[in-house]
Each structure stands twice: as C-alpha cells, then as structure tokens.
Amino acid sequence: NNSRYPENLEELGMESYKCPTCGLSYNYYTYEDFAANPAYYIGCPISSDPNHGFIDNGVPSWLQEQHGSDEYICHGNMITIACQAAIFYACNGRYPRDLGEIGMAAAECPACGLTYEFTGTETVFYVSCPMPTDPSHGYIDDGIASWLGE
16 A cells, blocks of 8 residues: 555556557556645547547546436446455455545545545445435445446
8 A cells, every 4th residue: 555646557567558549558647636635647648539538536538428427427436436445455455444545535426526435344345425315326335336237
C-alpha cells in the first residue's frame, strides 16, 4: 500500500500495453482534483476524435457518452470502489474498513452528491449508492452488483 497512485504505467507493470489501433502507449498521469485530492487519468493515445475513450479518476468516458445518466456513472463509481477494495485485499490480506483506506473517501454519487456507503471486514465488503430516495442506484455486495439481475 503506497497511499498514492502510480507515477507511470511502469509502476503497474503495464508499460507494454498499447492501443491496438495505433500501437502507441496509453496516456497516463496523476493530478489533484478540485478538492486537492489525488486523482488519475488514463486514455487512448489516438489524438483524433473519436478515439477509444479514457478513464478520468475512475469514471469511464464511455459511460458518460454511451448512457450519460447519473445511474450509469454511479455504477461506474461503485465498480471502481469495488476494484480498489479488491486490490487492497490483494496487498493487505483484508478488505479496507472504509473508503479512506483506499483514497476514495470523497467519491460521490453524481445524482445526490453524497459519499458512497462502504463497509469492509477481513473477508467481505459492501458498497452502496447513498441516494436517499428509493430506488437508489444499487449496491455491490462482496463483488456482486445488484443491477446485474435487472
């Protein structure tokens, strides 16, 4: 656990990953978001539009472009949280107790602006949309997304 995003793709062991269309390495950099929290960007190196898209601090461009709804963006956020929890488990032998342990304490649902609800134990985790209205955008319970059965 380094408490930071990698500085480059080499730190992830992904320096050999290339765009299959142009053969160039993916664009990757870290930055601070509007609240001075660490953030990251990874994107297709093709400079023309359209290209293959990007992930900006956990939010894939194709969710915004393809669906554009807050629900799809919220699902993407919860998937990112679940992936970070799995990485944390691989490094620490347990799931994070809260979102702060994986640097995502400020992650918010785009519809209501509330931070995600997260519970982690040694062997399981649960993340859910905090939207106070019913229905919310769902949840991921130990890796299983509630919306997959829809």
